[in-house]
């Protein structure tokens with residue numbers, strides 16, 4: 492499996508998620524299970540998708556006290572997911588606790604920290620009391636995440652060139668906010684096309700609505716693959 496594409500299964504039902512998984516294939520993409528689908532369908536759905544041959548990014552963005560996040564990351568590892576994430580803004584001790592619990596696994600999931608959500612603009616950050624630009628805040632949180640034992644970060648591909656230059660080799664950049672040219676950005680604010688994202692240094696492209704809301708999702712995924720080939 493070499494595809495950098497992770498398809499976000501943002502569906503309200505297991506049936507809809509499985510229907511898309513049946514149309515696509517593990518050779519073309521991995522699948523991301525997020526808050527809506529997991530809250531409805533739980534670990535059993537993750538196991539079904541794994542049974543179909545898919546590697547799963549469990550995108551629950553854990554953000555809590557260190558002990559609680561460590562337990563949640565352990566549960567994700569026991570489920571055998573390929574990637575799991577926490578919020579970098581949970582801080583060093585929280586991220587270190589998450590990394591520590593994975594020490595005992597022979598094949599742990601990739602542990603990734605969310606920096607600044609791709610739906611957030613500079614104005615959104617200012618409203619929260621942050622004076623940094625999204626790029627500056629991503630830079631700061633990525634450095635903290637790297638130092639705290641994370642395998643990589645979630646960021647926008649707009650920030651990827653700077654992180655590529657600053658972070659160690661192998662530090663993984665997972666980038667949502669991907670849109671095929673002409674598609675609506677919707678609630679996203681820091682948006683990049685698939686080809687631009689790879690050119691900027693992304694390792695993995697998280698793609699939801701550009702594929703899942705397309706009239707023909709498989710055709711849209713193949714368009715993404717052609718664009719990044």
Ligand SMILES: O=c1ccn([C@@H]2O[C@H](COP(=O)(O)O)[C@@H](O)[C@H]2O)c(=O)[nH]1
Nearest residue numbers: 499525607608609667668697698699700
């Ligand atoms: O900063 C972030 C972190 C996670 N996401 C998730 O990625 C997908 C994007 O979906 P689109 O339909 O392609 O916008 C979605 O599941 C988010 O929860 C993100 O967008 N930004």
